[in-house]
Amino acid sequence: MIGKRPDPRGDVDFEAVFAKLYPSLFRYLNRMTGDADVAADIAQEAFVRLLRHPIPDADARRWLFTVATNLVRDWARSADRQRRLLQESYRGPTRLAPPDEAVERAERIEAVRAALAELAPRDREILLMREEGFRYAEIAEVVGVAPSSVGTLLARALRRFSTVYREGNGQQDNNEGTDEEMKR
Amino acid sequence: MGHLADHVLLSYVDDELSLDERAEVEVHLGACEACAEMLTGLRTARRDLSEELACLDVPAPVVSASEIRERFLSRELEQLDTPAPELTPDVRPLHRRFPSRRPLMAAALIVILLSGASAAIPGSPMRDWLKWTVERLAFVPGTRPAAPPADESGEGEKASGRAVAVSVQPKDGLVRIMITGAAPETMIRLRLLNRGPASVWSVDGRYRTAPGEIEVLDAGPGEVLVFIPKTLPTALVEVNGRLVAIKEGPDLKLLIPAADSSDTEVSFPAGG
Numbered sequence: 243m244i245g246k247r248p249d250p251r252g253d254v255d256f257e258a259v260f261a262k263l264y265p266s267l268f269r270y271l272n273r274m275t276g277d278a279d280v281a282a283d284i285a286q287e288a289f290v291r292l293l294r295h296p297i298p299d300a301d302a303r304r305w306l307f308t309v310a311t312n313l314v315r316d317w318a319r320s321a322d323r324q325r326r327l328l329q330e331s332y333r334g335p336t337r338l339a340p341p342d343e344a345v346e347r348a349e350r351i352e353a354v355r356a357a358l359a360e361l362a363p364r365d366r367e368i369l370l371m372r373e374e375g376f377r378y379a380e381i382a383e384v385v386g387v388a389p390s391s392v393g394t395l396l397a398r399a400l401r402r403f404s405t406v407y408r409e410g411n412g413q414q415d416n417n418e419g420t421d422e423e424m425k426r
Numbered sequence: 427m428g429h430l431a432d433h434v435l436l437s438y439v440d441d442e443l444s445l446d447e448r449a450e451v452e453v454h455l456g457a458c459e460a461c462a463e464m465l466t467g468l469r470t471a472r473r474d475l476s477e478e479l480a481c482l483d484v485p486a487p488v489v490s491a492s493e494i495r496e497r498f499l500s501r502e503l504e505q506l507d508t509p510a511p512e513l514t515p516d517v518r519p520l521h522r523r524f525p526s527r528r529p530l531m532a533a534a535l536i537v538i539l540l541s542g543a544s545a546a547i548p549g550s551p552m553r554d555w556l557k558w559t560v561e562r563l564a565f566v567p568g569t570r571p572a573a574p575p576a577d578e579s580g581e582g583e584k585a586s587g588r589a590v591a592v593s594v595q596p597k598d599g600l601v602r603i604m605i606t607g608a609a610p611e612t613m614i615r616l617r618l619l620n621r622g623p624a625s626v627w628s629v630d631g632r633y634r635t636a637p638g639e640i641e642v643l644d645a646g647p648g649e650v651l652v653f654i655p656k657t658l659p660t661a662l663v664e665v666n667g668r669l670v671a672i673k674e675g676p677d678l679k680l681l682i683p684a685a686d687s688s689d690t691e692v693s694f695p696a697g698g
Contacts, residue, residue, distance in 0.1 A: 255621040260491040268486035273479055282487045286494060293498040293619055296638030347481065354478045373479055378442050393433035393442065397468075400436065404471045407478060 259302045260289060267306055270374050274314055274366065276355055284313045307376070308384045311367055318363070353410035360406045365399035372396055430454055430461045435468050495619055495660055502662070502669060601654045601678060603663060603671055604693035608646035612666060616640040616652055619660040627651040670694065 264285060271281035288310040297305055358366055364385055371381045378396075382389040430451060437443050438451045455462050544552040605614065608628075616626055618638045626633075628650045631642035642650065654661045654673050663671040671692075672679045684694045 256495065256619055257491045260494065264489070265486050269483055272484060273482050276482075278484050278487070282489070285486075286489060286497070289491075289494045290498045290501065293495060296617065296619075296636065298637045350478070351481055354482055357478075369475070370479075372440070373476060378437070378440070393437040393440075396440075397431075397433040397436045400468070400471055400475065401432070403475060 255299065256293065259292070259299055263303055263306055264289065266303075266374050267310055270307065270370055271310055271314065273358070273370050273373075274311075275317070276358075280317060284310050284317065287313060304376075304380050304384060307371065307374075311384055315363070350411065353407050356410045357403045357407035361399055361402055365395055365402070368392060368395050369399040369403065429458065429464075432464065432468065435461065435465050436472075439465070439468055439472060498619075499660070499672060499674060502672075599656050601656055601673060602691040603652040603654070603678075604691055605645075605650040605652070605665060605670075605695070606648075606693055607695045608648060608650050608665075610646040611644055612646045612650070613664075614642045614645045614650050614652070615664040615667075616654070617662040617664070618658060619662075620658055622655055622658040624655060624658060624661060625653045627653070 267288065268281055268285045271284050272278050275281050275284075288306045291309055292302060292306060295305075358369075361369065364387070367385050368381055368387075371384060376384070378392040379389050381387075381396075382392050385392075387395065434443075434447075434451065438448065443451065455465060541552055544550050547553065605612075608614075614626055614628070614631070616624055616639070618624055618640075624640065626640050626642050626645075628642050628645040629648050631645040631650070634641040634643065652663055656676075658673065659675055661673040662669055663673075670680065670682050672681070678692065680692065680694065682694055684692050
């Protein structure tokens with residue numbers, strides 16, 4: 243005789259989680275690696291792993307970003323890749339821009355990439371995760387730092403990014419005042 | 427009056443301060459022009475950062491959740507097909523493995539040859555012993571070991587671990603899988619890759635559930651029934667950690683041979 247048991251219900255809506263989080267995870271990874279193909283591969287690998295480890299929907303975002311961040315670290319481990327990281331030429335956009343606009347855009351992208359590349363990997367992770375809307379406590383968990391230090395690290399990363407970006411974008415003279423304020 | 431640190435102001439911008447801390451910062455900002463200017467600078471830097479990063483963005487490659495699920499399933503099946511690692515054979519020549527055994531082997535060869543010659547002489551003890559041994563082992567009718575039965579039970583499929591698709595007509599909207607002969611300590615796990623109801627029935631199991639997962643410990647003895655709604659696209663059934671069945675769309679793929687299969691139910695032994 244077979245005993246009847248309660249009817250436990252699965253609670254993972256993979257389609258909904260994927261639709262909600264894939265664009266954000268891809269954007270984060272693309273900004274982090276500077277390589278859209280690598281970003282897509284890592285994002286999809288993280289979702290494949292999510293299927294192996296079903297977790298509550300509420301935790302899926304933090305879990306995916308943790309896995310993806312670790313995969314980026316693995317990917318970037320070799321010295322060659324580390325050097326290439328964020329310094330590759332930009333692969334978009336598809337629209338054919340007028341020459342001046344295209345040059346200006348390319349220079350801007352180059353300056354952003356250079357500024358990100360100047361950050362320590364951990365600071366870059368923190369900065370980009372905050373841009374994806376993570377709270378400090380979540381960032382601390384993913385990156386592996388004390389929650390109380392996230393604000394300090396984030397402020398340092400933001401300051402460093404702003405300085406390098408302005409230098410690369412030829413805005414040093416116009417913004418020295420603001421920079422001094424941030425350095426205080 | 428000291429100034430506020432930039433990380434405190436950034437935490438204020440990011441709404442990461444407690445109500446008390448926030449109130450303190452606001453009181454200070456009302457009285458300190460330098461900190462108020464710095465707050466403006468941080469807000470500008472934050473806004474500029476978002477705009478500057480946006481210029482790196484490209485459209486995400488189009489991929490569907492179904493493709494991700496297919497990749498996951500094919501990887502699960504690949505793992506089943508991966509043979510166990512073989513022991514590395516020792517390919518050194520015999521004389522190098524046993525460098526001091528060569529004279530011994532020569533002596534053994536001489537003994538064998540002499541024994542063979544002795545066995546050729548009718549009535550010799552060696553001939554009698556050889557005859558007795560051969561009869562005991564193989565050539566006397568009735569004592570010969572039975573040949574392995576022909577492979578009609580699907581054991582070959584079992585050994586290869588390949589999936590076998592079977593057709594099960596859902597009854598009352600449910601695909602029914604019966605696992606028979608479960609030992610008391612059998613562990614059954616049902617993993618669901620989509621939201622939906624499913625159930626596992628056992629005589630006296632201990633149930634553990636997590637989102638997308640039903641685990642039954644000590645599921646035996648006897649029969650365990652797994653019910654998966656036909657509308658649930660993907661579900662995986664594991665017995666003692668081994669993947670035994672995958673429901674993928676309308677198909678039910680069995681990774682071990684079914685003991686019995688009717689229109690409405692498929693069953694297989696827990697031991698596989």
